[in-house]
């Protein structure tokens with residue numbers, strides 16, 4: 001068995017660890033690229049949301065590398081995500097690929113965790129539940145460590161003194177991670193690079209803009225879809241905060257376990273005056289996190305959503321009001337396979353200009369009121 | 372003076388109007404339904420909704436605009452689920468918010484949540500919470516609902532019976548002369564708010580009828596059939612729309628009760644992007660029934676649709692003649 005899974009930012013690192021620890025051969029799909037999207041678009045229903053198209057591309061590229069088992073999360077949500085695996089299976093079988101699909105559901109109860117572990121049991125062929133549980137926990141830890149690491153990268157990139165240093169370090173980091181194998185080695189690499197990162201020269205007094213990123217999880221986390229937004233903003237000297245990460249996503253499902261904490265309740269509290277219920281996808285998070293960013297005095301918020309994304313369209317109608325009521329600028333970026341880079345970048349630059357002038361105006365007003 | 376309750380003639384209105392209208396009427400309210408979709412409603416919908424939304428949701432906004440200044444209450448329930456283990460669409464779950472944050476100066480909104488995903492146990496509670504806007508009398512509200520529900524069931528039966536006797540007729544008739552000369556029967560499937568809103572679909576149903584064909588819609592097939600057939604589908608179905616339309620497709624493939632199938636979808640509908648694709652694949656792979664998928668958007672032109680419908684029906688006629696000749700000589 002050669003297992004593969006779709007990409008979503010750095011989530012692959014944790015999945016790779018889980019399967020490696022179980023002794024299963026893992027095929028990580030090539031980093032998302034133009035070919036991935038073209039392949040995916042070619043075989044997907046025309047009006048599907050872009051995350052789906054990318055996952056199809058990922059699978060096809062992995063199959064080329066020999067993968068025969070596809071791992072995917074799914075389950076009933078109000079939205080399209082739960083149909084992904086039905087459509088994917090159909091597309092792949094129709095292309096003549098003899099593959100197996102393993103679909104895991106959200107883990108909101110002990111039973112569902114058991115269900116997940118059973119899938120792992122099937123994959124690894126081991127009956128050793130202790131081993132399975134262990135690799136599962138190791139995967140979770142990896143996920144959390146990677147997200148911490150990425151948050152640190154974001155902070156430092158915005159303040160680096162020698163331009164390009166963080167990006168260089170990061171690409172070495174990815175190379176080592178991809179060559180490394182197993183939990184211990186992966187953690188070692190993260191640790192090493194964290195040290196290196198902390199040794200870089202930074203300008204601690206630099207005035208940086210703070211921008212929060214909200215929206216549909218896939219478009220937030222997969223750099224290829226959002227045109228490397230987070231990296232780019234960092235290199236423009238902006239400190240970005242990602243409101244949704246895969247570790248937070250999992251923690252929110254598992255937080256019925258006493259020692260696991262998530263921000264879920266805080267997000268629900270913040271969203272309550274505007275949207276007090278789950279409507280599918282990440283809409284409630286988008287609303288709640290936007291409110292939280294305004295409470296924390298962020299300079300602005302960027303809202304990422306796939307073209308035709310149903311929950312985020314609902315969120316978007318609400319954000320137009322929050323933007324006014326909370327006086328926080330929001331830039332909406334709709335992403336699909338047609339999104340042109342030039343227009344996209346122009347809009348981001350214009351938005352940053354707006355944020356800078358707002359800041360200047362504010363500090364001017366402050367200085368006046370003090371004098 | 373009577374309390375005026377406004378019901379937008381859009382989205383699930385087309386499925387539930389007898390229930391909703393009679394319920395509020397039984398409660399003693401005056402029910403005002405918005406006008407049929409027209410140019411102004413579409414325009415108001417487009418300018419009052421976020422750009423990315425699908426047309427049916429934009430049209431809904433337009434109907435709210437049409438009603439809002441002449442009623443005391445607007446009925447915009449949060450419809451999460453009408454059937455166990457099935458959802459509708461994220462936009463139905465967030466519809467009250469979409470309206471409240473896009474349109475100013477609204478009357479009071481009856482935005483009660485309707486959610487039978489887990490079970491229907493709290494049905495009475497849901498009814499009571501809706502009725503409470505008009506009356507405080509629990510018994511009165513319940514009996515109003517019972518009457519309305521009877522009305523609704525009668526309405527469903529009427530629609531189903533309208534077409535039910537045709538089932539299997541084509542299959543039984545086979546390639547007889549009578550069959551070749553008869554009216555063609557076309558299934559027009561899609562969300563009922565697309566198939567029945569004649570402004571949105573540019574009078575599609577009438578066009579088909581004027582081409583000497585008769586029409587079947589998914590609503591005309593008894594629900595127990597679509598439910599059963601949908602169970603045969605290889606994959607998890609958890610949207611009510613999907614169950615109904617996939618069930619309809621499998622039913623048609625099995626009973627061969629229509630001559631052609633037209634699927635009306637709208638650009639930007641997330642549900643149609645999945646269901647339209649699945650239905651098309653099912654029909655093309657498992658039957659020889661001619662199939663056409665028509666995607667409507669804000670700029671759909673009448674001429675284009677006309678040509679497509681005519682070509683589609685001509686194709687069906689020619690096909691039968693050809694097949695008849697081949698079987699007669701072969």
Ligand code: SF4
Nearest residue numbers: 049079080081281309
């Ligand atoms: S949330 Fe958006 S991207 Fe995700 S399945 Fe739904 S429509 Fe697609």
Ligand code: SF4
Nearest residue numbers: 425460462640641642
């Ligand atoms: S089902 Fe489709 S058309 Fe209806 S509201 Fe949802 S996205 Fe719009």
